[in-house]
Amino acid sequence: MTDKKPVRVRIAPSPTGDPHVGTAYVGLINFAFARKNGGRFVLRIEDTDRERSTPESEAAILDSLRWVGLEWDEGPDKGGDYGPYRQSERSDLYREHIRTLLDNGSAYPCFCTPEELGSIRKRQREQKKNKGYDGTCRRIEPDEARRRMDAGEPHTIRLAMPLEGETGFTDRLRGEVSYANDQIDDQILMKSDGFPTYHLANVVDDHLMEITHVIRAEEWINSTPKHVVLYQAFGWEPPVFVHLPLLRNKDKSKISKRKNPVALNYYRQIGILPESMLNFLGMLGHSLGDDREVFDLEEFIQEFSFDRVSLGGPVFDVDKLLWLNGVRIRDMAVPELASRLRESLFSQEAVERLVPLIRERIDSLGEFPDKVTYFTLHKLPIPMELMVKGLKTRTPAEMATLLKKCVKEMDGVEFAAEPLEEFLKGYCEEKDIKIGELFMAVRIAVTGRKATPPLFETMEALGRAAVTQRLLAAVELLKQVRL
RNA sequence: GUCCCCAUCGUCUAGUCAGGUCAAGGACACGGGCCUUUCACGCCCGCGACACCGGUUCAAAUCCGGUUGGGGACGCCA
Numbered sequence: 001m002t003d004k005k006p007v008r009v010r011i012a013p014s015p016t017g018d019p020h021v022g023t024a025y026v027g028l029i030n031f032a033f034a035r036k037n038g039g040r041f042v043l044r045i046e047d048t049d050r051e052r053s054t055p056e057s058e059a060a061i062l063d064s065l066r067w068v069g070l071e072w073d074e075g076p077d078k079g080g081d082y083g084p085y086r087q088s089e090r091s092d093l094y095r096e097h098i099r100t101l102l103d104n105g106s107a108y109p110c111f112c113t114p115e116e117l118g119s120i121r122k123r124q125r126e127q128k129k130n131k132g133y134d135g136t137c138r139r140i141e142p143d144e145a146r147r148r149m150d151a152g153e154p155h156t157i158r159l160a161m162p163l164e165g166e167t168g169f170t171d172r173l174r175g176e177v178s179y180a181n182d183q184i185d186d187q188i189l190m191k192s193d194g195f196p197t198y199h200l201a202n203v204v205d206d207h208l209m210e211i212t213h214v215i216r217a218e219e220w221i222n223s224t225p226k227h228v229v230l231y232q233a234f235g236w237e238p239p240v241f242v243h244l245p246l247l248r249n250k251d252k253s254k255i256s257k258r259k260n261p262v263a264l265n266y267y268r269q270i271g272i273l274p275e276s277m278l279n280f281l282g283m284l285g286h287s288l289g290d291d292r293e294v295f296d297l298e299e300f301i302q303e304f305s306f307d308r309v310s311l312g313g314p315v316f317d318v319d320k321l322l323w324l325n326g327v328r329i330r331d332m333a334v335p336e337l338a339s340r341l342r343e344s345l346f347s348q349e350a351v352e353r354l355v356p357l358i359r360e361r362i363d364s365l366g367e368f369p370d371k372v373t374y375f376t377l378h379k380l381p382i383p384m385e386l387m388v389k390g391l392k393t394r395t396p397a398e399m400a401t402l403l404k405k406c407v408k409e410m411d412g413v414e415f416a417a418e419p420l421e422e423f424l425k426g427y428c429e430e431k432d433i434k435i436g437e438l439f440m441a442v443r444i445a446v447t448g449r450k451a452t453p454p455l456f457e458t459m460e461a462l463g464r465a466a467v468t469q470r471l472l473a474a475v476e477l478l479k480q481v482r483l
Numbered sequence: 484g485u486c487c488c489c490a491u492c493g494u495c496u497a498g499u500c501a502g503g504u505c506a507a508g509g510a511c512a513c514g515g516g517c518c519u520u521u522c523a524c525g526c527c528c529g530c531g532a533c534a535c536c537g538g539u540u541c542a543a544a545u546c547c548g549g550u551u552g553g554g555g556a557c558g559c560c561a
Contacts, residue, residue, distance in 0.1 A: 014561045049560055114559070121558085130485035130557055156559055174488070183486055183557090191559040198561050222487055222556040245489080245554095252553060280495095283510090287496055291509050310496075313554065317494050320511045330524070 007039025009213050011065075011072070012202065014046045015057035018263035018465065019064035021316065022217060022247055022255060025281045027070045029244060030215045032282075032297075032304040034073075042209060043075030045086045046202070048195045053088070064264040068274045069297060082209040087201050094196040097204050097234070098157050098189065106233035107189060109145050109155040110137040132185040133158070157190040159199070159226060159233075167225040172213075172242040172306050179225045187226045199223060203230045206239055215242040218313075219254070242306065245285050245313045255316050257468060258407065266465035267321075270378040271344055276325040284314035294327055322378065345376055353461055357453035374447045375462060382448050382474055388481055390440040390450075393433065399441055400478035402431060406442075407471045415464045417456035424456075445474035 011027040013019070034041040043065070047053035062077060074080025084090055101107035110133075112120070120134050137145075138160060149155060161184050168178025189200035196204070206214060221243045231238040249259040256262065267277055278297055287310075288295060288303040329337060344350070358371045374380050391399055406427055413423045424442070428435045443455050446467055452458055459467050 012561090016561075046561065052560075110559090112559095117559080124557090125484070128484045130487095132557055171488090177487070179486070185557080188559055193559075195559090197559070202561090217555095218488070219555060219561090243488085248554080250494085254555070283495060285495090289497080291497080293495090293510055307500080311489055312491095312496095313489075314496090315494055317511070320495065323511055326524090 005210070005212055007034060007037040007213065008042060008209065008211050009034050009039060009215055010042040010044050010206070010209065010211050011070075012044045012046045012205075012216075013061050014049065014052075015054060015061055016049065016052040017057055018265055019057075019061045021262050021264055021267070021277075021281070023061065024065065024068050024070065024264055024277065025247060025284065026215065026217055026244060027065060028068075028278060028281050028300075029286075029304075031070045032301045033213065033215060033306075035301045036304050039212070040073045041070075042080070042082070042211070043072035043085060044205060044209070045076050045088075046198060047086060047088045048197065048201055050088070050193065050195060058086075060265070064268075067268060068264065068278050070278075087196070087205065090201070090205065091195065093208065094190065094200060094204060095194070098196075098200070101159075101189070101233055102157065104233065105160065106230075107157050107159055108138055108140075108142075108186075109149050110158045110186075110188070111140075111148060111153055111155045112137060130183050135186055138186060154192045156188045156192050158186040159189050159229065161186050161226070161229060167228050169224055169228050169238065169241055171221070171224075172240055173309055173311060174243070177221065177224075179222075181225075184225055187223070189230075199226055199230070203227050203234075207231070207234070207236050211239050213240045213242060215244065218243045218246050244309070245311050247284065248313045248315045250315055250317075252313065252315065254313075257465065258411075258472070260316055260318070261465045261469050262316075263463070263465040265463065266469075268344070269463065269466065270376055272321065272325050273328055273340065276321065276328050279328075280321045280324050284316070285310055285312075294324065294331075318378070357457055357461060361453065374449070375466075380448050380470060380473075382445060382470070382477060384477055384481060386450060387441060387444045387474070387478070390437065390444065392437055394437070396478040396481035400475045402433065402438065403441065403445065403471050403478070404475045406438075407468055407475075410464075410468070415460060415467075417454075417460045420459055421456045441474075442471070446470045 009030040011023065011030050013023045031041050033039070043062075045058055045061075047058065058076075062075075065072070072078070074082060074085060076083075076085040079085075098107065102109075112133075116136075117133065120136070121132060124131055124134065137158070140148075162181045164181060166178050166180050167184070168176055171177050187199050188197050190196050202214075205211075224241055224243075228238055247255040249255050251259070253259070261267070264277070268274075275296060278300075279295060282295065282297075282300045283293060286304070286308050288299065289308060292299070332340070354372050354375060358368065362368055362371060388396055394402065406424075409427065410420075410423065413419050424439065425435065428438050431438075439455055440450070443452055443458075444450060446455075446459060446462060462470075
């Protein structure tokens with residue numbers, strides 16, 4: 001182990017949806033480890049899911065990562081010696097490597113349809129097995145497989161897992177972890193659309209980009225043996241694996257947007273300082289080893305060590321984040337704080353976004369701040385009397401159920417005024433409730449007021465995270481109403 | 484269900500690797516008080532945890548085993 005290679009780590013977000021606090025968390029650890037060891041921090045965009053990946057999301061991720069202050073050394077927007085840094089631009093590479101696997105017998109084509117896979121999966125569950133795919137197409141003769149591929153029959157490429165023995169690896173935080181090979185199914189490496197899955201792409205890219213330490217969330221630990229088998233199939237040296245504990249909701253489940261605001265943008269919107277966010281993330285699952293709780297990025301890097309990581313999944317406690325933010329605000333010099341205020345709440349961008357909504361509703365500039373409070377308040381008070389008074393045909397409990405279901409279904413709706421309007425109107429029809437009654441409930445839940453700019457424009461401006469959070473808060477309050 | 488990971492106050496954590504200095508320390512939240520024209524801030528006090536059962540040892544929060552509990556994974560998503 002004397003051939004010390006220069007440390008290279010990466011953060012590899014998938015550009016689907018809003019930039020996530022988990023990305024910043026894993027990013028912070030990677031960043032700190034790189035800085036601590038004089039290494040490079042790489043940003044790689046994992047956009048192999050062409051159904052869900054969007055350029056807007058990618059741009060938002062870059063923006064959010066920069067906002068918190070985790071600047072990368074190599075990435076899609078700034079290049080580097082190991083590009084391209086966007087997986088959708090590396091298709092040739094993956095195809096080439098798939099060919100290697102096919103040739104050396106480590107992978108095989110699978111012609112099963114999604115329907116067939118569904119029933120196989122169901123059967124496996126019934127047999128109380130952990131395994132997914134049962135290996136049906138693995139038994140097809142190579143000549144026949146080749147013929148069917150050449151004939152253009154739709155297929156995926158699967159990894160041929162060893163059938164016996166076990167595969168293990170050393171996790172830097174947990175030690176030896178190993179799995180019986182017969183527990184692991186033949187993972188799809190390349191989809192029928194010709195794009196690789198995460199498993200193939202991340203192994204190929206990590207190797208080609210000379211990543212030395214794969215530092216990622218614990219949700220990946222179960223697929224690591226598949227990756228190890230891939231490294232072996234290619235004849236490559238695997239990197240060091242480090243699986244970080246998962247951030248949690250209050251109920252300890254994996255952090256999710258329905259139970260907790262997870263969008264970095266949300267915290268930016270309510271006026272969390274980026275250094276507070278980083279400070280807070282830095283105290284989840286890691287401590288400086290003394291009583292310091294308020295620290296900056298440099299101090300964190302200074303003290304960072306895998307030996308100081310604790311493995312219990314930390315709850316993302318917004319109250320503590322708020323406290324930390326308050327401490328930093330109070331510590332800040334007045335001119336600095338004043339300019340921060342202008343940069344965030346009164347930025348050109350923020351004000352321009354809100355002005356169209358309230359311009360015709362004010363007669364003096366002084367009325368502006370009051371009109372926009374609900375865009376930036378984390379804990380918006382909801383006047384329950386007002387809300388309950390608006391209920392004509394439903395009880396508070398019924399409205400709670402209605403709103404909860406509404407939040408759930410809203411997940412799949414593009415968060416813009418028109419689609420939201422279409423969705424909510426349809427929802428009223430489906431639930432056979434007067435538009436006015438539901439809309440007023442939503443309006444009060446989301447803004448705390450009866451009189452606001454048009455609901456859907458307001459919702460769009462508020463953003464998904466805030467709307468979801470408020471609606472769910474209202475659901476809880478409605479449940480408690482006693483008539 | 485199967486496999487894997489984890490386990491100190493309600494929450495974030497120190498202590499665990501190198502057992503004794505821990506009748507377990509700090510912070511958030513919560514309760515009370517002080518300060519104060521109010522509210523906050525600040526300060527003080529309080530509440531509050533080694534999941535359980537065995538084993539090893541002179542000695543276990545710390546090591547070992549089991550149980551329980553929690554979480555994750557089991558997608559042509561990452």
